[in-house]
Amino acid sequence: MKTEELWTRFSTDLLSFIQKRVRSEFDAEDILQDVFRKIHLSVHTLSDESKIQSWMYQITRNAITDYYRTSARRNGAETHFDDEIELIEETEEASNLNNLVSGWLSCIVQDLDEKYREAILLTELGVLNQKQLAERLGISVSGAKSRVQRGREKIKEILLACCHIERDRLGNVIDYQRKSVSCNCNLC
Known part of the structure; x- marks a missing residue:
């Protein structure tokens, strides 16, 4: 499957998914671009195309987690355990x-x-x-x-x-x- 086809089919839903978990609209768009970069680079490794959607959402959840980890490091703050649990629960619920x-x-x-x-x-x-x-x-x-x-x-x-x-x-x-x-x- 081509990245362009995946973009056309899933980008709107993935952006909405990201925006519900990230406060900044600009950051959400950046995360979406990063997600599709990762998809483009590794779509050839997907063995079962029927699982493409769940695979893409897993990449997206991982990108959101990476975003929060990077933000915490950049701000010199450690993430709180409760915040991490809440993020995990939200992403599991949304999965x-x-x-x-x-x-x-x-x-x-x-x-x-x-x-x-x-x-x-x-x-x-x-x-x-x-x-x-x-x-x-x-x-x-x-x-x-x-x-x-x-x-x-x-x-x-x-x-x-x-x-x-x-x-x-x-x-x-x-x-x-x-x-x-x-x-x-x-x-x-």
């Missing part, structure tokens, strides 16, 4: 792609039939419980539960038809791969 994949849900929900879309929007993405949904729609509670459950199933079908999702033992998304070029999930 999964839960937020990215959950961001696709609003687009996927729009593709559902009206009755399922409404049920999901009001309960899963809204503030109503299933009993309140039943009252609002004038249907039985079991009917409301069925709509929500079917809506969930349809969302899962749409998502899994479009993308292969890899999760860790805790259920966190750690990688995804589009199954076809017509996949619109990561465009949401």
